[in-house]
Amino acid sequence: MTAPQRSQAAQVWLMPPFTPKPGLESPLRAALEALQRLSRNDEGCVEYTVFADGARFVLIEGWDRQSDLDAHTTQAHVRDFVAECAELLAEPFTVTPITPLG
Template sequence: MGQTTVSQVEAQAWLMPVFTAKAGHEAALHEALLGLQSASRKDAGCLEYTVFSDDQRPGTFILFEGWARRDDLAAHNEEDHVKEFVKGVQSLLAEPFSVTAITPLTWH
């Protein structure tokens, strides 16, 4: 496996959005997130796009996503499948979803 340089890592974009379903809407949110995951994995520059269920908080889902370049993330956010997800998921959420930007640690 090739070595990742600091400049490559700095150019990447990594995010961790968290979604919490309204009571009774867990299955619908789960399905919507799986659809988003499937479509987004095909987007240019996608390094990682995986949805997890939070074992400690039922009805809470964590998305782990990585993009080769920040421009790839920006283009992803303009895709119809993302815009439709964001609009359609609002009624399923107990609160607005949060997005945390994260950075992988590198060896020096």
């Protein structure tokens, strides 16, 4: 018996990395933790988890539909994070679309 297949076609998955300026790891971690907590409540959120790799952080986020992601990006907590993290990052973050293999 195999597990039921879930349709990934409409889902949107992203993987933005965040590299803090030296000495700003803790404030960036706190900002990412707050963003994670609030974003998990946004409509259509499938996954929103921040991972630490030493001082670098990687966010894995999944959304049911592009429209859910679009709505998420207009939320105050996302806009506030983007404004706050600009001063905390060693380089601007980029958002990389990813696709599940199965």
